[in-house]
Amino acid sequence: MTHAAIAHPFEVSFEFFPPNTPEMEETLWRSIKRLEPLAPRFVSVTYGANGSTRERTHRTVRRILTETTLVPAAHLTCVGANKDDVLAVADEYWDAGVRHIVALRGDPPVGTAYAPHPEGFPFATELVQGLRTRHDFEISVSAYPEGHPEAPSLHVDLDNLKRKVDAGATRAITQFFFDNDVYFRFVERAQRAGIKVPIVPGIMPVTNFVQMRKFAARTGASIPSHMGWLFEGLENDADTRRLVAATVAAEQCQALANHGVYEFHFYTLNRADLSYAICHILGLRSEVGGRGSEGERG
Numbered sequence: 001m002t003h004a005a006i007a008h009p010f011e012v013s014f015e016f017f018p019p020n021t022p023e024m025e026e027t028l029w030r031s032i033k034r035l036e037p038l039a040p041r042f043v044s045v046t047y048g049a050n051g052s053t054r055e056r057t058h059r060t061v062r063r064i065l066t067e068t069t070l071v072p073a074a075h076l077t078c079v080g081a082n083k084d085d086v087l088a089v090a091d092e093y094w095d096a097g098v099r100h101i102v103a104l105r106g107d108p109p110v111g112t113a114y115a116p117h118p119e120g121f122p123f124a125t126e127l128v129q130g131l132r133t134r135h136d137f138e139i140s141v142s143a144y145p146e147g148h149p150e151a152p153s154l155h156v157d158l159d160n161l162k163r164k165v166d167a168g169a170t171r172a173i174t175q176f177f178f179d180n181d182v183y184f185r186f187v188e189r190a191q192r193a194g195i196k197v198p199i200v201p202g203i204m205p206v207t208n209f210v211q212m213r214k215f216a217a218r219t220g221a222s223i224p225s226h227m228g229w230l231f232e233g234l235e236n237d238a239d240t241r242r243l244v245a246a247t248v249a250a251e252q253c254q255a256l257a258n259h260g261v262y263e264f265h266f267y268t269l270n271r272a273d274l275s276y277a278i279c280h281i282l283g284l285r286s287e288v289g290g291r292g293s294e295g296e297r298g
Helices: 022-038 051-067 083-096 124-134 154-167 180-192 209-219 225-231 238-257 273-282
Strands: 011-016 042-045 072-077 100-104 138-143 171-176 199-203 263-267
Touching: 011 022, 011 273, 022 273, 042 051, 042 100, 051 072, 051 083, 072 083, 072 124, 083 124, 100 124, 124 138, 124 154, 138 154, 154 171, 154 180, 171 180, 171 263, 180 199, 180 238, 199 238, 209 225, 225 238, 238 273
Parallel strands: 011 042, 011 263, 042 072, 072 100, 100 138, 138 171, 171 199, 199 263
Antiparallel strands: none
8 A cells, every 4th residue: 555645635534333231332432532532423322222322322412413523313213112212212312412323223132143123223214214214314324235134135225225325325345345446336236227426435444353254254244265364373472463353444444535435434443543543654644733633621
């Protein structure tokens, strides 16, 4: 990778999940403060199907609003709630100053098949429609370059994305992928289908290759064979794994940029080190003395 190729200003966003222990909360907030000076376009906070997870999401979003200079994007899902409850949460977010929603169908509890709530939004398309009638949110939705694992075909899955966009989504964020050609083919098919909104690549730095391989198998994401070789023998060498992971992800982003892609969404797993290192390699620097500066907060 040559730094001479880095000329276009990149935009990034980061995804976090709400903590469920005091130790995880401490890790999350260290990560948020570490990444804040990079001035991301937004940071998103995931949203679970059970009430306690939802409340942790709300609490995290509220804290980001009040204690940082970051722009939060709150996840909303269709799982386990009726329409009135979902829209009430959307109203609370709007009143608090949140202007960006990531609208998702959501995953059912482990071991069960998805079933719409009898009085809820059945799928993300209907959720987007409901949000559009409520407030003028920026709405991001998910996209699957290799197809949603439950979709009967790539064509059906792309039609579903088109419906979400036609319903009012303003951006699509992809499931993570490791083969850039998969992304380029997907974007080309989406454009031919009339999808005009930005399709932002989701980037997953690999912290644990064994776990990632299992996760990719569940989500339908393919893993190039050379990645296994890169991480071979590093199961007990976390430091080297992090160095390799940062290099692999930065090279993936630079290769995307060489084809005109300048916005990336990082799945941080609540860890800042890899995402920060990747952004640094790409040429993004902390805004020293600008927004996110610790000095501003005393």
